[in-house]
Amino acid sequence: MRLDSPRIAPVPQDQWTPEQQAIAAPMLARKGPLLNIFRTQLAHPDAMRAFLDFGSYVLSKRNTLPARERELVILRVGYLCRSGYEWTQHHRIGLNAGLGAQEIERIKQGPDAPGWSAADASLLRAADELHADHFVTDPTWQALCEHFQPKQCVDLIYTVGQYTMVSMMLNTLGVQLDEGQELDPDLRKS
Template sequence: MRLKTARIAPVPDAELTADQKEALGPMLETGRVLNIFRTLAHAPKALKAFLSWGNYVLSRRNALPAREREIVILRIGFLCRAGYEWTQHAEIGLRSGLTAEEVARIKAGADAAGWSAADAALIRAADELHHDQFITDSTWRALGEHFDDKQKMDVVFTAGQYTQVSMMLNTFGVQLDEGQSLDPDLKGF
C-alpha cells in the first residue's frame, strides 16, 4: 500500500446523496459496498461510467477466459504496487481457476518456471503495456499462437482498465476492506 490512510475517505451509508445511492445501486442492496466504490462515490457520474466499462472487462463479453483475464489484472496490479487491487483480485483469481502457487508466481514474471507459453505471453504483454504502453511484435505473435484478435484486444483493454484502477487506488489511498490482509510483498510501497 502506498498510503497508510485514505486521502479520500469512503462515503458511509449515512452520508450518501441521492446521486451516490443511484451510482452504487445494486451494491447497496446486497449490503456490501467495497471501499473502492465508496471512495469513487465522491464522483457519482464518473463512478457510473467506470462501472460500465469495468463490467465489460469483468464480464463474459471480454473474450479472455476468466483465469487468463485475472493473470493480466494481477500482473498489472503487482507492477503498479496496488495492494488493494492485488488483495481483491488474488481472491477472484483463485475463484477463476488460478492456483495459490500461480497467484504467487505472477509476482516473479513471465520467465518464472512453470508457466505455459500462453500464460507467459499474457504476463509478458502486461509487462510491456505497463512499461512502454505497447506490445512488441514478438509478444503479439506469441499471444497470437493462443488467442484470437478479439482476445488480444481484450488483453490491452484489461491491462489499461487495471492500470487506471491501480492509479486511483494508490493515489486516493483506498484502504483494504474489513477482514483483508495485505500481501507482504506489497508492504512499504
C-alpha cells in the same frame, strides 16, 4: 499499500445523496456491503458511472479473455503497479477463476518464472510490456496470436489499461483494504 490513510475518505452510507444511493443500489443488491473502492468513488458520481460501465465490460463474459487468463493479467498489473488493494481483491477472484495459489504467488516473478505455459507467459509478457512502454512488441504479439484470437488480444489491452487506471486511482487516493483483509507482505510500502 502506498498510503496509510485515504486522501479521499470512503463516503459513509448514512451520508449518501439520492444520486449516490441510486448508483450503489444495484451493487448492494448483488454483493452486500459496498467495498471501499466503490465508497471512495461515490465522492465523484459522474466518474463512478463511467468507471462502472467500462469496468463491467472488462469483468464480464463479454470480455473474450477467459476468466482465469483475465485474472492472471489483472493480478500482474496490480503487482507491477504496487497496488495492494487491487492485488488483495483479485487474489480471491483469481482463485475463484481457476488460478492456483502457487500460480498467484508466481505472478510476482513474471513471464520468465518457471512453470508457465506458453500462453500464460505471453499474457504476462504483454502485461509487462504494456506497463513499461505502453506497447506490445512484435515477438510478444506473435506469441499472443499463437494462443489467442484477435478479439482476445484486444481485450487483453483493455484489461491491462483498465486495471492500470484502477491501480493509479487506488494508490493515489489511498483506498485502504476492506475490513478483514490482509495485505500481501510483498506489497507493503516500497
